Every structure is written in structure tokens, then in C-alpha cells.
Amino acid sequence: MSNRVFVGLLLFASSALAQAPQGDRVELRALQAAVTASQSAGDNAWMLVSSALVLMMTGPGLALFYCGLVRKRNVLGTMMQSFSMMAVITLIWGVCGYSLVFAKGNPFIGGLDYLFLRGVGADPNPLYAPTIPHQTFMIYQLMFAVITPALITGAFAERVHFKAMVMFSVLWTFFVYFPTAHMVWGTGGFLNDYLGGQYRVFDFAGGTVVHITSGFSALVTALYIGKRAGYPHEKFVPHNLVLAFVGACLLWVGWFGFNAGSALAASALATSAFVATHFAAAAGAVGWMAAERVRKGQASALGAISGAVAGLATVTQGAGFVQPFSAVIIGLIAGATCYFMVTTVKERFRYDDSLDVFGVHGVGGFVGCLLTGVFATRAVNSAIKVGGWIDGNPAQVLHQLFGAGIGIALGVVGTLAALKITELVTPVRMNEGEEATGMDLSLHGEEGYNFEG
Amino acid sequence: MVKIEAFIQPSKLEAAREVLQSIGIDGLTVSEVRGHGRQKGHREVYRGREYDVDFIHKLKLETVVPTARKDEVVAALVEAVRTGAIGDGKIFVSAVVDAVRIRDDARGESAL
Numbered sequence: 001m002s003n004r005v006f007v008g009l010l011l012f013a014s015s016a017l018a019q020a021p022q023g024d025r026v027e028l029r030a031l032q033a034a035v036t037a038s039q040s041a042g043d044n045a046w047m048l049v050s051s052a053l054v055l056m057m058t059g060p061g062l063a064l065f066y067c068g069l070v071r072k073r074n075v076l077g078t079m080m081q082s083f084s085m086m087a088v089i090t091l092i093w094g095v096c097g098y099s100l101v102f103a104k105g106n107p108f109i110g111g112l113d114y115l116f117l118r119g120v121g122a123d124p125n126p127l128y129a130p131t132i133p134h135q136t137f138m139i140y141q142l143m144f145a146v147i148t149p150a151l152i153t154g155a156f157a158e159r160v161h162f163k164a165m166v167m168f169s170v171l172w173t174f175f176v177y178f179p180t181a182h183m184v185w186g187t188g189g190f191l192n193d194y195l196g197g198q199y200r201v202f203d204f205a206g207g208t209v210v211h212i213t214s215g216f217s218a219l220v221t222a223l224y225i226g227k228r229a230g231y232p233h234e235k236f237v238p239h240n241l242v243l244a245f246v247g248a249c250l251l252w253v254g255w256f257g258f259n260a261g262s263a264l265a266a267s268a269l270a271t272s273a274f275v276a277t278h279f280a281a282a283a284g285a286v287g288w289m290a291a292e293r294v295r296k297g298q299a300s301a302l303g304a305i306s307g308a309v310a311g312l313a314t315v316t317q318g319a320g321f322v323q324p325f326s327a328v329i330i331g332l333i334a335g336a337t338c339y340f341m342v343t344t345v346k347e348r349f350r351y352d353d354s355l356d357v358f359g360v361h362g363v364g365g366f367v368g369c370l371l372t373g374v375f376a377t378r379a380v381n382s383a384i385k386v387g388g389w390i391d392g393n394p395a396q397v398l399h400q401l402f403g404a405g406i407g408i409a410l411g412v413v414g415t416l417a418a419l420k421i422t423e424l425v426t427p428v429r430m431n432e433g434e435e436a437t438g439m440d441l442s443l444h445g446e447e448g449y450n451f452e453g
Numbered sequence: 454m455v456k457i458e459a460f461i462q463p464s465k466l467e468a469a470r471e472v473l474q475s476i477g478i479d480g481l482t483v484s485e486v487r488g489h490g491r492q493k494g495h496r497e498v499y500r501g502r503e504y505d506v507d508f509i510h511k512l513k514l515e516t517v518v519p520t521a522r523k524d525e526v527v528a529a530l531v532e533a534v535r536t537g538a539i540g541d542g543k544i545f546v547s548a549v550v551d552a553v554r555i556r557d558d559a560r561g562e563s564a565l
Binding site: 295 | 502
């Protein structure tokens with residue numbers, strides 16, 4: 001049953017309540033409660049599934065995608081970088097992370113009302129998601145906090161100590177993720193004009209909060225930590241593109257939870273975001289393959305999956321605001337632009353953003369942020385007070401640029417601070433011998449592939 | 454006795470096995486190896502970065518046969534695995550001093 005029918009029933013029930021005699025009133029109240037409960041059941045089912053889908057993006061999705069792209073000796077170390085975020089960030093989120101993003105605070109960071117999840121229970125939080133348990137909203141948002149630092153690890157793949165990676169990621173989450181997420185999504189957030197903030201920045205599912213912050217932070221880490229030994233003269237060939245392929249496809253599927261789930265209900269808006277997400281992924285793959293075909297004469301499997309991920313990262317910001325064919329345009333631009341970034345631009349400047357986190361998520365996120373200002377329309381999402389350029393509001397593009405600028409600035413400063421502090425405590429970079437042996441043996445005392453026996 | 458070592462295209466394994474079986478050569482060992490002769494390597498491209506792959510995957514077949522059958526076996530193998538293209542591989546023949554069947558201590562050609 002659609003939301004509209006529910007709303008109709010509710011309106012009928014509440015207007016009838018005003019004039020009904022005592023007995024009918026009790027019955028109508030029961031009806032109203034039943035209607036509310038059934039909508040909550042539908043929404044909650046979808047949001048729990050979405051939460052699981054977003055977790056699936058980190059492990060196995062991202063873990064497989066990244067580990068297939070590194071050399072064999074680093075396969076476990078790379079998977080552990082993603083997986084450890086599922087464990088570590090979860091605990092931090094429960095202790096204080098959720099509160100620092102979503103509790104009432106100042107425009108830049110949330111307060112401490114939800115410390116240790118105090119008061120986060122079965123009753124919905126009407127500010128964010130009035131039809132699902134507050135705890136569902138909390139666990140859903142947690143999955144975003146998990147994947148964001150995990151994305152960054154691709155930029156410094158194959159050369160950073162495990163302990164340093166964990167410490168850096170935790171600090172980064174405090175310095176960059178929590179404030180940005182609060183500013184964009186939290187009540188009273190600086191960039192959240194839905195909920196009392198100052199600036200109107202559209203970020204449906206985290207183009208700025210997740211992809212711009214992680215992408216630009218990734219570039220900073222790659223420059224700061226330096227290139228892998230032997231880069232770019234030696235061979236850095238993906239050791240298992242089949243794993244990367246499976247990982248990318250899991251990312252694609254998981255992204256439906258990420259973007260369509262951001263409707264926070266099993267609504268028509270969720271469908272719209274689902275469709276936009278899928279179309280952009282498809283167009284991203286086509287855009288990248290076409291660019292490769294023109295430049296190199298062959299479309300590659302790695303190119304196709306990279307293009308899909310680029311399309312997905314780029315449409316994240318606008319997924320719940322744009323129409324399907326706007327999403328196609330967003331995806332095509334994403335595929336071609338990100339291809340250009342990871343080939344020509346990276347080649348030119350010779351930075352070792354090993355798995356192209358900046359080239360795909362940073363650039364894709366940034367382009368998607370601006371294009372959301374172009375294509376956002378009230379025809380898709382009537383919750384926004386005004387649309388973007390196609391609704392006659394070109395100024396929205398500048399708002400988006402402003403939001404992206406804040407994400408980038410905070411990302412750069414927060415990343416440098418997190419790296420500096422980590423360095424004071426523990427060595428960040430593996431030494432040459434450890435790097436040559438590989439993360440698996442040097443850092444974890446294991447090997448990924450033991451075929452003998 | 455002679456040992457015949459054949460470096461062949463991986464796609465030709467089945468053809469080699471069939472022809473050896475058809476002429477009654479039962480013992481055969483296969484290894485996956487990498488190397489290059491005059492064929493040299495090829496080029497691979499990952500996200501725009503090009504890499505020359507110098508060593509190419511080949512299979513090494515080894516079998517030990519009575520000296521009298523040397524030319525017959527080599528000719529059969531060559532015919533089975535040849536495509537005529539560069540990279541078809543090479544066959545080396547060398548003398549074998551002795552052979553032992555571990556199960557029953559049989560020696561020399563009777564151990565084959």
C-alpha cells in the first residue's frame with residue numbers, strides 16, 4: 001500500500017475523531033495506531049535491509065574490490081583495512097559518534113545527548129525518520145561512518161602499518177567525518193537548512209559527507225605518506241581482477257541501500273533514488289569504457305567496473321533529487337571525467353593514489369555535488385523548498401560549491417592533523433624490508449594463498 | 454633412455470596428452486612455467502598504466518622414453534602442438550642415466 005493511502009486513512013481517521021461519539025473514537029484511535037504500525041513495519045523492514053546492504057559495501061564489497069587491485073603479498077592486509085573499520089568504528093559510533101553527528105549541538109558538531117546511545121531506542125526520532133525506530137536510524141547511519149574511512153585506505157595501499165592505519169582512521173573520523181556529517185545532516189547543522197541550518201546544500205546520501213571528504217583526504221594521505229617503493233617504474237599489476245570484479249558488483253548492489261535507503265522509508269522517493277542510482281552506475285560504466293575505447297582501442301574489465309563505481313559515487317549526492325535521465329548524464333560525465341583523472345592527470349603529476357580513491361571518489365563526489373545543483377528538482381523531491389538550476393535556481397550550484405569547499409577544507413586540514421598526531425605515537429610507513437615482504441606476512445603473520453598441502 | 458622436455462602453449466596440453474597416449478607413452482608430468490624465447494612478452498593496461506609482461510605462461514611436459522622411440526615421440530608431439538605461430542615453444546631431449554620404479558625396484562627401461 002502506498003504512503004498516500006496511509007496518509008489518506010490517517011486524515012480520515014483524525015478528522016473523524018473530532019466529531020465521533022465515545023465508542024467510535026476508541027475504535028478510530030485503534031485504527032490510527034494500526035495504520036501507523038503497519039507503515040512503520042514496512043519502512044523498518046526496508047531500512048534494516050538497507051543497513052545490511054551498506055555494511056555489505058565495506059565487507060565484502062570494498063574489501064574485495066581493493067584487495068584484488070593490490071599485489072598478492074598484500075591481499076589480507078588490504079582486506080583487513082576495510083574489515084577493521086567495521087569493528088572499530090562501530091564501537092566508537094556507539095560510544096559517542098552517533099551523538100556527535102545527530103544530537104543537538106552547535107552548527108559544526110553535535111552534542112552529547114546520545115552518549116552511549118542513551119535514549120536511542122524503539123521510539124522514532126521525528127527530526128530524522130519519524131516512521132522507524134530511532135535505533136534503526138542509528139545503525140543505518142553507522143554503516144556510512146564505517147565505509148568512509150575504509151575508502152581512504154585505497155590511496156595509501158600496500159605501505160602503511162596496521163596500527164597506524166587504525167589510529168589515523170579513528171582520528172580522521174573525529175576530525176572530518178563527524179563534523180561534516182553533522183553540518184550536512186544533523187539538526188541545526190551549518191549546511192542543513194531543512195533542520196535549522198544556515199546554508200542550503202543538497203546531499204541526499206553523502207556525496208559530500210562520504211565521497212568528497214574521503215576522496216580529498218585520500219589525496220592528502222597519498223602525497224604525505226609518499227609513493228610505494230619502486231613506483232611507478234616497477235610493476236604494480238592487480239593480482240586478482242576477478243576478486244575486484246566481484247567486489248565492484250557487490251558495491252553496485254549495496255549502493256541501493258546507501259542511496260535508496262537514504263529516503264529513510266520504503267517510499268516512492270526510495271524508488272526514485274534506486275532508479276537514479278542504477279542508471280548512473282550503468283552510464284558510468286559506459287562512459288569509462290567509451291573513453292578507453294577511444295584512447296586505447298580496447299574497453300577493459302577493470303575500466304568497466306571502475307566506471308560503474310565512478311557513476312555510483314557521483315550520483316550519491318543527487319540520488320534523491322534528480323530524474324532518471326539526469327542520472328544518466330551524471331553517470332556519463334562521471335565515467336569520462338574519472339577516466340581522465342586516473343590516467344592523464346595522475347600520470348602527469350605522478351602521485352601514488354594507489355587505488356584511485358581521489359580520482360574516483362574525490363573527483364566523482366565533487367562533480368556530483370555540482371551536478372546536483374544543476375539537476376535537483378522538486379518534481380522528484382518535494383521536500384526541498386526550491387530545486388536546482390533546471391528548476392530555475394542556478395544559485396544552487398554555488399551553494400553546492402560552497403558545501404564541497406567546506407568538505408574539502410575540513411578533509412585536508414583534518415587529514416594532516418590526524419597524520420601528524422599518528423606519527424607522534426607510532427611509525428606510519430612500513431620500512432623497505434616490510435614493504436618488500438608484504439603486509440600479510442610483515443603486519444599480520446599470515447599469507448592469503450597457501451596452495452601447498 | 455631419453456628425457457623429452459617440451460615447452461608448449463597451454464592450450465595445446467590436451468592435444469599433446471592424446472597423441473602421447475595414442476602411441477603408448479604412459480608417463481607424463483606437467484608443470485606450469487613462465488618464460489620467453491623469441492616471442493618476448495606482451496603489453497597489459499590497467500587503468501591507463503601500461504606494463505610489459507616479459508614472461509609468458511607456458512606448460513612444460515616431461516616424459517622419459519626408450520632411446521629407440523625418441524624420434525617417433527618427438528615427431529608426434531611436434532605435429533600435435535604446432536600452430537605455426539611464433540611462441541609455439543621448444544622441445545629438448547637429453548640422456549637419462551637410470552630409472553627406478555619405487556614400488557618394486559624395477560630398473561632402467563623396464564621401470565618406464
